[in-house]
Amino acid sequence: MRTNYVLIDYENVQPSALAALEKEHFQIYVFVGANQAKVNYEIADTLQRLGPKASYVKIAGNGPNALDFHVAFYIGQLAAADPNSFFHIISKDTGFDPLIAHLKTKKIYACRSKDIGDMPIVKAANxxxxxxxxxxxxxxxxxxxxxxxxxxxxxxxxxxxxxxxxxxxxxxxxxxxxxxxxxxxxxxxxxxxxxxxxxxx
Structure with missing residues (x-):
């Protein structure tokens, strides 16, 4: 099964139901803002159980779209290395939608969901x-x-x-x-x- 990369905009969403991603075909990246000092226990506990299949990305600086650019960069890198993968951006920020539309023109599967439970693959399982x-x-x-x-x-x-x-x-x-x-x-x-x-x- 293709890898599903889940890129969480932690500045915008502190997602629930992370345990739904404890399957082998998920790889998780949690993008944390430069000024965010804490991550809630449920997320930290789940990511720790996932080991190398999950990681944090601490944003290097501040700016209105700093985190968004980091997400876009990672998708570009991952898509080049794993072109058959699927990208799930977890964010309420509609600013990601033009990026997703562009990715689709390049035959890169991508979707934005407001929470883990809204992801199509999770909805399918439930x-x-x-x-x-x-x-x-x-x-x-x-x-x-x-x-x-x-x-x-x-x-x-x-x-x-x-x-x-x-x-x-x-x-x-x-x-x-x-x-x-x-x-x-x-x-x-x-x-x-x-x-x-x-x-x-």
Whole structure:
């Protein structure tokens, strides 16, 4: 499974549910402002348990967008070294959205979430009902932009991977059918085209 890099803007968000990231495919970076002297216990405890899969980045100086530039730099470095990875920026700062839009034009998967629990991959793991699962699939397809699956086979594989290959065959078929019934996906023989609703990543 591709690595999911989680870059937390700790100046902006002190996230909850960090324990949801205690899986092998997550790598966490917590960006701490130059003037931030403390990190709360839950975050420190979780990051310590994650060992080398988590680290702090202390910002070198002050400025209105100092932390944002650090996040952008790290994404650039990581994307060059691991081009098949996925980047999750945890922040309420909408200033990251133009960066995410640009990354998508470069076929780099990225998304901004306001908290850990809002991350699409975490929502997928926690979704129970068919409606919740469909919402997760649509959000994932939306954020893929121009790199959405183009065949039924690839779409099915993408959905299966999104749910950690834990879906039963009939659940997977039902999700594919629901996408078509809602008009989000059209199938022509083996080819797939999309008409997804507008929504934030």
């Amino acid at each position: 979704s129970k009902s068919p409606a919740e699962k469909l919402e997760v699939v649509v959000a994932n397809l939306k954020q893929r932009g121009s790199s959405r699956p183009r065949t039924v086979k690839t779409l099915a594989s993408t959905i299966s991977s999104l749910f950690q290959k834990a879906l039963a065959e009939d659940e997977l078929s039902s999700l594919l059918k629901a996408l078509q019934n809602k008009g989000y996906v059209s199938v022509n023989e083996t080819k797939v085209s999309y008409s997804l609703p507008e929504q934030r990543c």
